[in-house]
Amino acid sequence: MTASTAAIVVIGAEVLSAKVVDENGPFLLATLRARGIDTRETRTIGDDVEVIGRTVSELAASHTYVFTTGGVGPTHDDVTIAGIAKAFDVDVVQDPTLKGLIEQYYKDRLAPPHLKMAEVPRGATVNVPKGLGFVPVIRMRNVYVLPGVPALVKRCWASFEEELTRDVFFAGVLYFNVPESKIADIMTTAQRAYPAVAIGSYPRFDDGPYLVKVTFDGRNEAEVDAARSHVLAGVDTSWLVNGAP
Amino acid sequence: MTASTAAIVVIGAEVLSAKVVDENGPFLLATLRARGIDTRETRTIGDDVEVIGRTVSELAASHTYVFTTGGVGPTHDDVTIAGIAKAFDVDVVQDPTLKGLIEQYYKDRLAPPHLKMAEVPRGATVNVPKGLGFVPVIRMRNVYVLPGVPALVKRCWASFEEELTRDVFFAGVLYFNVPESKIADIMTTAQRAYPAVAIGSYPRFDDGPYLVKVTFDGRNEAEVDAARSHVLAGVDTSWLVNGAP
Numbered sequence: 001m002t003a004s005t006a007a008i009v010v011i012g013a014e015v016l017s018a019k020v021v022d023e024n025g026p027f028l029l030a031t032l033r034a035r036g037i038d039t040r041e042t043r044t045i046g047d048d049v050e051v052i053g054r055t056v057s058e059l060a061a062s063h064t065y066v067f068t069t070g071g072v073g074p075t076h077d078d079v080t081i082a083g084i085a086k087a088f089d090v091d092v093v094q095d096p097t098l099k100g101l102i103e104q105y106y107k108d109r110l111a112p113p114h115l116k117m118a119e120v121p122r123g124a125t126v127n128v129p130k131g132l133g134f135v136p137v138i139r140m141r142n143v144y145v146l147p148g149v150p151a152l153v154k155r156c157w158a159s160f161e162e163e164l165t166r167d168v169f170f171a172g173v174l175y176f177n178v179p180e181s182k183i184a185d186i187m188t189t190a191q192r193a194y195p196a197v198a199i200g201s202y203p204r205f206d207d208g209p210y211l212v213k214v215t216f217d218g219r220n221e222a223e224v225d226a227a228r229s230h231v232l233a234g235v236d237t238s239w240l241v242n243g244a245p
Numbered sequence: 246m247t248a249s250t251a252a253i254v255v256i257g258a259e260v261l262s263a264k265v266v267d268e269n270g271p272f273l274l275a276t277l278r279a280r281g282i283d284t285r286e287t288r289t290i291g292d293d294v295e296v297i298g299r300t301v302s303e304l305a306a307s308h309t310y311v312f313t314t315g316g317v318g319p320t321h322d323d324v325t326i327a328g329i330a331k332a333f334d335v336d337v338v339q340d341p342t343l344k345g346l347i348e349q350y351y352k353d354r355l356a357p358p359h360l361k362m363a364e365v366p367r368g369a370t371v372n373v374p375k376g377l378g379f380v381p382v383i384r385m386r387n388v389y390v391l392p393g394v395p396a397l398v399k400r401c402w403a404s405f406e407e408e409l410t411r412d413v414f415f416a417g418v419l420y421f422n423v424p425e426s427k428i429a430d431i432m433t434t435a436q437r438a439y440p441a442v443a444i445g446s447y448p449r450f451d452d453g454p455y456l457v458k459v460t461f462d463g464r465n466e467a468e469v470d471a472a473r474s475h476v477l478a479g480v481d482t483s484w485l486v487n488g489a490p
Binding site for chain 1: 258259260261262263264265266267270271274275277278283284285286287288289290291292296318319320321322323356357358359361394396397414425426427428429430432433436443444445446447448449450460462
């Protein structure tokens with residue numbers, strides 16, 4: 001499959017130490033999915049320049065897009081910019097546009113920590129979404145550097161979404177009232193017959209309206225339909241739950 | 246710091262494709278934290294033997310513990326066991342205890358897919374928590390292999406928690422009614438003076454009762470207190486919010 005892939009890097013000790021539950025990863029997963037971009041991996045890592053550098057370097061080399069969240073403020077534990085610079089082996093430099101916006105915002109209250117927020121990896125492009133003061137989306141090659149505050153991430157996303165490729169996933173689904181083991185073999189043969197369709201099997205163990213949900217995801221609608229039909233042809237119709245949620 | 250570290254690997258296309266929001270990562274982060282184990286990284290990856298193998302191999306070599314969730318059922322998309330075996334370059338073999346429990350459970354309904362759930366990497370230890378039928382916790386060296394269903398993960402955790410090291414984090418906190426930039430310098434000097442204490446700075450941008458929460462985490466209570474006192478001594482008392490949540 002040559003369609004775009006993505007990786008998400010959530011940066012923040014507050015997530016790893018369970019002080020907050022990350023919302024940015026799920027948001028980006030859902031929005032990337034809606035845009036037809038295939039996220040292959042998410043990682044949550046700490047505020048550590050070396051770890052950020054290694055992680056971003058590896059993921060940027062293997063995916064169309066990388067999105068980082070967090071670690072872009074004015075304090076000692078905001079080291080994402082330094083980490084991204086390390087990933088691409090470039091310096092950290094002051095961006096004149098950001099510097100100007102920050103000076104304009106703080107006026108005579110301006111202090112050195114504010115100007116830390118004007119720093120970018122050399123070669124990055126800076127885009128300040130309207131209405132967000134000086135909160136930038138910094139793009140370093142294929143890496144989008146986003147803030148950590150979920151409301152800001154959403155507003156930043158809206159500002160650059162149209163730069164990204166757009167593709168489409170076709171999805172099919174079947175619900176069963178029998179356990180996975182009953183349909184395992186037919187799913188295996190369907191998966192072999194349609195390798196470009198991702199067939200997923202999700203049992204539930206509560207008192208829900210079905211026992212197993214089977215999903216069919218792919219880039220080609222006819223293939224997705226064919227894989228679903230392949231499974232359908234191999235099961236007893238009494239095993240199916242129609243119209244399950 | 247020589248205390249135990251952990252990494253979490255969430256395995257499942259359903260999370261990456263935003264069909265479900267992962268609950269197991271946040272659960273494990275919180276429980277590991279409560280036990281004093283320092284989680285350094287979480288990753289979410291797809292149901293892919295090669296990717297699981299590479300990921301687990303890398304993380305098992307660099308952390309005291311690795312916890313995987315998901316991908317252990319009877320269907321074609323359950324490939325976690327094969328991935329773990331690949332990580333340690335061993336075969337997949339049938340565990341006689343699990344085989345016996347599965348045969349006992351299914352009796353004359355037993356079918357080949359059921360026995361897939363008796364497979365383990367060669368050399369793994371198998372522990373079946375009481376009351377969970379044949380749902381095992383499979384441990385391969387320092388890697389704990391857990392199911393994907395959150396309710397099962399919680400019950401499995403309770404069954405092996407006492408095998409893990411226990412340590413303690415000491416935590417301090419300060420709340421401020423001034424922006425981060427005002428306290429950035431004193432936090433930087435405190436962080437330099439107490440490198441073993443993780444000082445975190447978390448601004449909020451809503452109408453909450455404070456502007457910045459500063460956290461102090463460490464293994465040594467006196468050091469945590471000293472780092473907090475260092476910051477406290479460097480700020481104006483009118484900047485502090487007492488008793489903020």
